[in-house]
Amino acid sequence: MSTDRRKRLAQVIKPLTELDEFSAEQAKSVCEPAKPGYVTTTIKTLVREGILQRVVVDDQHRFRWCEPERFQPEKWIDQQIHGLQVRETPEQERPREKLLRNGAASLSNGDLLAILIRVGVPKQSAIAGGNLLGNRFAMQLEKLPRTDREELREISPTINRVSYAQIMAGIELGRRVAAAQASHRQDETKITSTESAIQYCANEFARLASDAVQEEFHIVTLDTKHKPIRTHQITIGTLDASLVHPREVFRPAIRDAASAILLVHNHPSGDPTPSREDIQVTGRLTDAGKLLGIIVLDHIIVASQRCLSIREES
CATH class of the missing domain: 1.10.10.10 (Winged helix-like DNA-binding domain superfamily/Winged helix DNA-binding domain)
Structure with missing residues (x-):
């Protein structure tokens, strides 16, 4: 048969x-x-x-x-015939065993999600549920953190309150580990060029490029050697020169005894092309910084397509 x-x-x-x-x-x-x-x-x-x-x-x-280079016809056919129940999956192919044997980096997105789901439901195992989610988000993994439980459950019935909480906790922990790693790297970072400013903001504000649904305006305060001190969120919402007051921008810079600052904001559309308002804000804050003796080094726009320097574009 x-x-x-x-x-x-x-x-x-x-x-x-x-x-x-x-x-x-x-x-x-x-x-x-x-x-x-x-x-x-x-x-x-x-x-x-x-x-x-x-x-x-x-x-x-x-x-x-969706991902022809990753689709394995023979393996898929085996899964259709024998199912994806853990007990029917060869031990060497089980996600936990693969992780312990080869490390987490060797696992597919579906394998990682299966480990977070942990327990399947009648007619669908955790492995099958993980594969369904992994395939669905293969080309748009950045959307997974913003997908609610009901949407995920429509993809796989293995998503209940517990498995949803485990997946979201895993995503958030990953973010915090990445932020901690970036913080350690920051000790050696110096903003000495447009390229270094863009690279720093691409790493530090990756969440804005991938997850944010509104524009957010931040600053990075820098010491006399142009090493980052810390970041500060200033506003959330459409960037408008009349709403971004120099007082709100430079207050944290003065508190940090900053010598210079980077302006940073995101474009949720994914297109980093600066608007007229973006350019106006940059000019207004640059002039205010000169009066205070705090240099505005650059204004970086982060977006899913790429990051862009307004200084370089102007």
Whole structure:
């Protein structure tokens, strides 16, 4: 029975993996002699598991592989036949065992999520749930922290209050570890060029580029050697020259006895191109800094596409 099923699945999967993109009719044509209904069912399974995605090209509905380089046809076929229950998964392929043997860096996103989910539900194991989430967020992992429990549960029934809390706790702990590592690196950091300013802000304000849904305005205070002292959030909301008052910006700089500051804000749209207001704010605060004897070194815009220096662009 399993041999027959393996053959039927292979008749569909192997021809499809040779195509980057295809329509339902193309799929049925290349997968002969598999029955059209079986081809359709298999494609639906691949879509549900986040391995294929539906796209519209020239007003035609088509299917495209999400991560073709990571999809393993034989392994997927095995999973369809034998299931993904932990007890049916070879010990060397179980996420926890792989982590202990090879380290966390060797695991896929699905494996890591399976460990955080821990316990499956009837008809779906933690491994299957982790794979579903890993496939769904393969191309947009930065969206996972902003996805609520009900949205995740629609992808996999393994997401309950406990597993959701474990996933979000794992994400937050990872952020804090990264922040602590960045803080240690900061001791050796000097802002001596536009490139170093951009690199520092890309690391320090990565959350703004990936997660923030509103504009946030921050400053980085710097000592006489232009080493970062600390960061300060000034405002949240659309950047407006009339709302960003020099008093609010330079108060923490004076308190830190800063010699210079970096201005930093994000563009949630992902496009770092400075607006007229961004340029006006930069000019106004630069002039105010001159009166106070505090240099405004640069204004860095962080966005998902890239980080940009207003000084360099002007």
